[in-house]
Amino acid sequence: EDGYRLWLRYTAPASGVAFTPSNIVTGCDDPSPTIRKSLDELDIAFESLTGSKLPRGEAPGQGALVLASAACNDGFAQTDRPDVSGLGQDGYTISTLATGDGDAVLIAGQSDAGLMYGVFDLLMRTSRGEDVRGLSVEEAPSVDLRLLNHWDNLDRHVERGYAGQSIWNWHLLPDFLDRRYEDYARANASIGINGVSLTNVNADATVLTPPYLEKVAALADVFRPYGIKVYLTARFSAPMELDGLPTADPVNEDVQEWWQAKADEIYARIPDFGGFLVKANSEGQPGPQDYGRSHAEGANMLADALEPHGGVVMWRAFVYSAEEPEDRVKQAYTEFKPLDGAFRDNVIVQVKNGPLDFQPREPFHPLFGAMEDTPLALELQVTKEYLGFSTHLAYLGTLWEEVLSADTYVYGQGSTVAKVVDGALTGEPLTAIAGVSNIGSDRNWTGSHFDQANWYAFGRLAWNPEASAERIARDWAALTFSTGPEARDVIVDMMMASREAVVNYMTPLGLTHLMGTGHHYGPAPWVDDLGRADWTPYYYHRATKDAIGFDRTQTGSNAIAQYAEPLRENWSDIATTPDELLLWFHRVPWDHEMKSGRTLWEALVDHYDRGVSQVGELKVHWQSLEGAIDRERLREVSAYLDIQAKEARWWRDASLAYWMSVNGLDLPAGTEPPAHDLGYYKALEFPNAPGQGE
Ligand code: BDP
Structure with missing residues (x-):
């Protein structure tokens, strides 16, 4: 399990393969390269899922998997295939085809590509443990x-x-x-x-x-x-x-x-x-x-x-x-x-x-x-x-x-x-x-x-x-992890919480662009002197002893005017601006009272702490998967989560040390101080970080 197979691992689902077609029937005497690739994929998948490839059949019958595209329907002139013409180029259906001796599963596409998308859909469903008999799927992309x-x-x-x-x-x-x-x-x-x-x-x-x-x-x-x-x-x-x-x-x-x-x-x-x-x-x-x-x-x-x-x-x-x-x-x-x-x-x-x-x-x-x-x-x-x-x-x-x-x-x-x-x-x-x-x-x-x-x-x-x-x-x-529902749900919960954790420890409350110059690795909110002001973090946060944030309302750059009403009005007023965009649109005093009743400074510190503890939770959740996930990926992800935990703490500490140097405020009671002083964080250099010089 080195990750090479991506989400196309085709390992049997925890609940077993619900339906294995008796054979595959295509309507083509001379299948196009796309249909041949679809057939290859079915071979790869079923061999991996069940141990053997599906045999090819001549005519649709009970339990068959039938593939049809408008470009290739030689064998199916007589059968009542669903009309897929309204689904556009890439659309497809998966449905039941009644044959003389029972029901078959039919994938029909307007084009061969559409048919191929249907084949992948069927394979993904099968891999996840779904029974694909009796489905009535109608799919078409909304974007060309x-x-x-x-x-x-x-x-x-x-x-x-x-x-x-x-x-x-x-x-x-x-x-x-x-x-x-x-x-x-x-x-x-x-x-x-x-x-x-x-x-x-x-x-x-x-x-x-x-x-x-x-x-x-x-x-x-x-x-x-x-x-x-x-x-x-x-x-x-x-x-x-x-x-x-x-x-x-x-x-x-x-x-x-x-x-x-x-x-x-x-x-x-x-x-x-x-x-x-x-x-x-x-x-x-x-x-x-x-x-x-x-x-x-x-x-x-x-x-x-x-x-x-x-x-x-x-x-x-x-x-x-x-x-x-x-x-x-x-x-x-x-x-x-x-x-x-x-x-x-x-x-x-x-x-x-x-x-x-x-x-x-x-x-x-x-x-x-x-x-x-x-x-x-x-x-x-x-x-x-x-x-x-x-x-x-x-x-x-x-x-x-x-x-x-x-x-x-x-x-x-x-x-x-x-x-x-x-x-x-x-x-x-x-x-x-x-x-x-x-x-x-x-x-x-x-x-x-x-x-x-x-x-x-x-x-x-x-x-x-x-x-x-x-x-x-x-x-x-x-x-990807082919797990039973419990382990899967742990992974999903981790994923769903993960981006907000990053926002919390990097750029909470609408702060933005605070990353290290050039490579964008790690925090550098103190940088204020590059070739252009709009490359510097300072340009975006503008923190001074009294306040922090970029005024983009009518009293500032009026970037807000580029949005339609009622957004313009809502975002013009601190009271109706969502917290997560606060400092993007407003310059706010450190002692501003937030909707929660805390000051802006207290809320900001809380976001950093939350981000760090969320990463801690990710680690705990991941460890709980021991035994449910292959050891190779368990170990690799674990090591990455350790790096993330260390770097989340670095983001929090360096950011807090810097904000405190600007606003002169103490940390709220009970808050752990940064591990090092600001000078330490400023002195860190990463000449070989990926992205340096880009
Ligand atoms: C920035 C990247 C830069 C890209 C640029 C772009 O830092 O490397 O060339 O976007 O989108 O985010 O063109």
């Missing part, structure tokens, strides 16, 4: 493009990666195809992911050269049968860097022709290429503003090159201008809102979940709802850059559920981010969710066993943004 974004460099370094090197071995591609590529595709397909952007958003134009496109094409060939398209990050200055053009100005005809020719070249090798993901004019990346052009002009130029081939541009809204703004969290809205409606139909603007940067907690990004004529993709970070890397247990399902269920109120009550993103409110025909991958070359893929859950939850929420994080955790825990 469900993408992983790898931040992988061509030298195999992964930006913000905590799971080893990139799984793409560019040096050995296209000749050597690591078995991992296929297992990666299986895992993605099993949770509905249908696109992968292979390269870092801080892009290297080299990937657009012919030798690299050949490597990309080799990966695309592996992924295609699993319904997965490849995308690439496009460096805006590529025409200059690769072919010596004097400019990359999007209105220049030579530049436009260069990109058109590049698109033609890509599609000649990869006919189903997904498109480009672009980070432009952000953190030093080149972009259209270098030539006085807007984001829309830049995006549209690329979109025009891809359009004849059916490709899309995912243009990121994570920007901040060269001049320091008065409030960095306002920037994306300020730049993109005026461009609403100016983008081509095949452009999606990709927006991070919050207006800052993947923090343990932020309010939702105000662009959601605000762009009425522009499709918006939601970008989530699966890798835990700001939540303790892969060592801290932090299940992100709850963070993402919080964002997706947040009400923007733009179209009236119930205008959740989920409904904006899946197009239900906007009517946008193009919908997308992207997750910054946490996958690397580590044997367990994600650097820790529990971080596999974040990959899994990302796929499930991209398929259905209204799915429950707890339900997803339950499914994952059962599949």
